[in-house]
Amino acid sequence: MSAAKERPPFHGSDVPETRNPAPSGRDGRTREEMAPVGEGVDRDAPLGDAPVGDAAIRDGAIRDGADPFVQIEQSLALLIRRAEAARTVDPRASIVDRSAYLLMSRLDTAGPMSIGALAQVFVLDISTVSRQVAALEAKGFVRRESDPRDARVSLLHLTPSGRERLEAARAGRYAMYRDLLRDWPQEDVAHFAALLLKFNDTVARVYGTSTKSTEN
Numbered sequence: 001m002s003a004a005k006e007r008p009p010f011h012g013s014d015v016p017e018t019r020n021p022a023p024s025g026r027d028g029r030t031r032e033e034m035a036p037v038g039e040g041v042d043r044d045a046p047l048g049d050a051p052v053g054d055a056a057i058r059d060g061a062i063r064d065g066a067d068p069f070v071q072i073e074q075s076l077a078l079l080i081r082r083a084e085a086a087r088t089v090d091p092r093a094s095i096v097d098r099s100a101y102l103l104m105s106r107l108d109t110a111g112p113m114s115i116g117a118l119a120q121v122f123v124l125d126i127s128t129v130s131r132q133v134a135a136l137e138a139k140g141f142v143r144r145e146s147d148p149r150d151a152r153v154s155l156l157h158l159t160p161s162g163r164e165r166l167e168a169a170r171a172g173r174y175a176m177y178r179d180l181l182r183d184w185p186q187e188d189v190a191h192f193a194a195l196l197l198k199f200n201d202t203v204a205r206v207y208g209t210s211t212k213s214t215e216n
Contacts, residue, residue, distance in 0.1 A: 086180070092172035096165060099132045101173075104141060104158060104166045112145070112155035123207060141165060 087093040096104070106121060107113060113121075119129040133156060136142045141162030147153040158166070181189055 086176065087173070090172075090176045093169070093176040095169040095172055100136055100141070101166070101169055103129070103132055103136065104162055105170075107142065107156055107158045108163065108166055112157045114147070114153050114155055118156070136162065 084098065087098070102122065103118060106118060115129050115133055116126060118124075118133075119126045122129070133142060137144070139162075140159055142156050143159050144154040145157055147155050181192075184192075
């Protein structure tokens with residue numbers, strides 16, 4: 001059995017094909033070959049339905065020695081689904097929805113910003129951000145003021161009630177993840193946090209926005 005070929009480096013300009021071949025492990029086996037005999041793998045099945053934990057190991061979807069990019073692809077798909085599901089179920093973390101939380105957090109850390117600047121940061125259409133901002137304005141969480149450097153531009157500011165709601169949401173999310181990872185060793189939590197930050201910065205760099213701009 002031949003060894004798997006080394007993967008070329010990914011570039012942001014690369015466009016994946018509409019249908020990719022099944023990923024293979026380091027030993028060259030495809031996902032179908034990694035599955036137990038008599039149990040085929042549907043390559044078109046939703047990623048969120050992939051087996052996890054002990055079931056994943058039994059089904060051959062994630063196992064020691066498998067291509068790490070297969071594990072990253074499947075684990076991130078599950079993480080996105082489950083993290084959002086947990087947030088909506090846990091009342092401590094569902095004080096504000098995700099889009100509102102991200103916009104308010106950005107205004108809190110970076111200061112007043114225009115709708116166009118927010119759209120650029122989150123790589124969204126201005127119309128999408130405008131709708132989200134309008135909902136925050138209706139609730140009294142943000143207000144518009146003219147930019148002193150250019151009166152034609154409006155800057156969004158967090159209101160006192162918006163900041164209060166944001167702080168409550170942050171505290172709820174913090175408590176949720178603290179409880180979720182309470183059985184993890186502290187060094188694992190710190191390592192996980194560092195890798196998440198590194199991953200987010202890499203995605204931001206490749207796709208044209210920066211998660212570090214608030215620090216400059």
